[in-house]
């Protein structure tokens with residue numbers, strides 16, 4: 001995972017609430033068994049419409065998606081994060097994220113910046129006033145800057161640290177191997193196992 | 200979430216959490232890094248696992264506990280001609296990949312054609328693998344279903360699937376807790392699906408974010424396990440990470456005697472532990488929501504998120520009356536997609552298709568309830584109905600009771616088990632513009648097929664709707680014509 005401290009790129013206003021994971025990437029694309037190559041799948045239904053924001057210059061090459069509240073609701077599909085990243089997005093700004101989306105994003109180095117709704121509205125205004133305006137996100141200072149707007153965003157220290165260090169979760173956990181093994185000896189004998197199979 | 204001191208009263212969720220902490224997060228700058236939690240059961244299916252297994256292979260890591268892992272095929276599987284190879288090459292590839300991965304990593308798999316194949320959230324409980332007080336995860340958001348047993352059950356993304364396969368743990372930040380108290384008792388014709396749809400309409404699709412919900416109160420206590428699963432299943436639709444119900448005698452009776460249920464002394468030890476998990480009397484929740492079951496009627500959605508719903512006897516609200524501009528815009532957009540006008544009585548809406556299926560409402564009890572309504576009646580000739588049991592076992596059990604025949608006589612199609620039209624990854628999809636009364640959990644744009652329109656309903660409302668052709672309550676059917684002798 002690439003460490004990320006700051007990012008600057010064209011802001012894309014997606015003025016909708018409840019952008020659910022079926023809109024971000026419809027289920028048909030979940031049949032793939034690879035982890036990359038989902039850029040064509042992103043917002044698949046909406047991208048067929050000429051007036052969709054990503055079909056317009058200068059948004060086509062945007063890297064910071066600014067969306068209404070409750071972004072990423074719905075399924076646990078990490079493909080939603082892969083698709084956003086494959087398309088080129090590095091940051092999503094919204095006042096509220098679905099929990100699973102938020103945690104998936106952190107694991108893939110996609111910054112999900114929680115900015116208060118009034119500030120999101122101000123950013124929308126800036127982006128509409130001057131399409132193509134760049135948005136800068138700084139994890140160090142937890143700020144989002146866009147034109148004359150400067151807003152802070154919420155992010156817990158641990159998520160921020162992992163994003164800034166680009167750390168892989170599994171190797172971090174495997175440092176705790178001894179503790180896991182100890183825990184296993186204390187589990188109740190009545191706890192079920194899937195093997196041997198009983199049917 | 201409260202600290203884990205021995206004297207402190209705790210909620211159900213906090214107790215289960217406490218008992219699974221392998222390494223506690225470190226306190227730094229007033230914030231705590233996540234706890235490392237042990238995972239008791241990991242459910243796997245073909246859609247969210249290939250990249251996780253691939254990750255293990257690349258890092259040369261084994262599955263740490265194949266004996267706490269189980270896989271089944273559900274999302275891509277056809278519901279017709281299951282003895283033939285899967286026609287869609289990409290679906291087939293995904294299922295074949297799961298088979299190869301399970302073989303390679305020693306994971307137990309229930310494949311298409313096996314009596315224990317089916318939707319992953321139906322299979323776990325039915326085998327007795329889901330038990331109270333466990334941590335259960337799956338690369339699927341509706342893992343919240345298993346919370347009905349008083350387990351902490353969460354959907355995870357593919358990176359976490361790989362993490363659990365490799366380490367049998369998950370790194371998680373403590374959640375807040377919300378009590379959803381449902382007082383009173385449900386009236387006849389009103390079901391647990393209506394409770395959860397009403398809860399989501401009340402707190403919104405983001406209302407549960409950051410919370411584990413605990414459903415409690417007399418109406419919840421009176422529910423069967425299957426009905427509790429329906430409620431917990433849709434916790435995710437309120438944005439919650441999980442939903443739970445305290446284990447009680449109903450829970451124990453459901454688990455007892457299932458293939459993987461404890462026996463003998465283990466059973467006694469288990470029941471003793473399970474009985475200790477209920478929320479302590481003076482434990483504090485971070486938020487409280489109260490509903491009265493007596494006031495609930497069958498509920499149905501009119502929009503494109505599960506929070507956009509009303510009682511079936513009501514009309515479509517006028518977005519102009521919504522105070523919040525975000526809600527207003529979302530409602531306007533939803534009505535346009537749904538091709539519906541404000542003020543239309545819900546019961547005047549005609550549907551083309553009825554889907555009885557999904558991990559929300561395709562267990563035996565759901566099929567029985569729907570069959571009860573349609574028995575001896577005829578389907579509206581313009582409506583098509585497909586019935587997709589949640590698992591192959593449910594299908595077999597229903598057939599043993601003759602329920603399949605009731606559906607067939609009615610004119611519905613009796614299919615093989617799987618996710619089917621809940622998300623249309625297999626050929627079961629709505630056509631563009633088609634309108635469906637569906638017992639599933641998501642009415643998102645295009646979820647059941649491109650351009651398809653979904654109204655979420657309970658199994659009995661689905662049945663009544665199939666009879667009358669318009670969204671209907673069971674009581675409308677009995678009012679039309681008395682129950683046939």
Ligand code: SF4
Pocket residue numbers: 273274318319320339341557558559617618619621622639640
């Ligand atoms: S039935 Fe629907 S919601 Fe349930 S696991 Fe399958 S696709 Fe997901």
